[in-house]
Amino acid sequence: MDIRQRINQFNRENRSFYIVDHDSGRYSLCLALSFLPKGYEHFGQEAFNRYAAEIGEPVLIVGRGFTHGSGYEWEHVFAKAFEGDPDSGRIEYDCEAGGFFCYADSLSLLENFGARFRAICMDGEKFAQLVSTALKEAAKKEEQGTEREIRTEKTGDAPKEYHPEKSADSAGVIMAPRQTGLRILYEDSKNGNILSMKKEKKMHGFGLNSINRITEEYDGAMILDFGHNRFTLTATMNFGSI
DSSP: OOHHHHHHHHHHHTTTOEEEEOTTSOEEEEEOGGGOOTTOTTTTHHHHHHHHHHTTOOSEETTTEESSOOHHHHHHHHHHHTTTOGGGGGOEEOOBTTBEEEEESOHHHHHHHHHHHHHHHHSHHHHHHHHHHHHHHHHHHHHTTTTBOOEEEEETTEEEEEOTTTOSOOTTOOOOBGGGOOSSEEEOTTTOOEEEOOSOTTTSSOHHHHHHHHHHHTTOEEEEEEETTEEEEEEEOOOTTO
């Protein structure tokens, strides 16, 4: 079986996960939560809903959807599932709120990990326990500040590292925990675009700019903010008499 046949077979047998081969020679294992196929619309979501109830949070927030189950949380769960596996260090993550994405140089590696993880997802009780354990551990690490990352501010053509523990001046800086997925967020000094500096540039970086463009078309604004360990985007639009 050639590479294309192997990928097609994996994708058929492991919905809603799928593998993509890239021109760089790398492969990605994906779970596009915002575009799940028919029959899999809430794939794995029940486990995250159980976790929300377990910690006393609402399952749903009106106008925002499920409280838990973002791509960042799927990353925690996936990493926990293969904790201690020596090959897990060969996988890199690049998740978003609406999707789980990880990358590796080996197709065989992603086929193996993807099939094993999908089997766990299909075992409702086992997956629910894994979700609970993984997210509790992630929340504890966040509280301890071990998952904070350096963010940047615009200084000429290059971003300047910002260390919150060393500076009280936060003007122009957006700080966010890792769960936001915005590993580096800054304003392009040449054209003013907001860029999300993620590893696979072909697949990311369009969302914020698209939202900003749409709000401007409708005489609105896009506001980015961070507080109380939560990254917030507020979009306003004026539809007039529509």
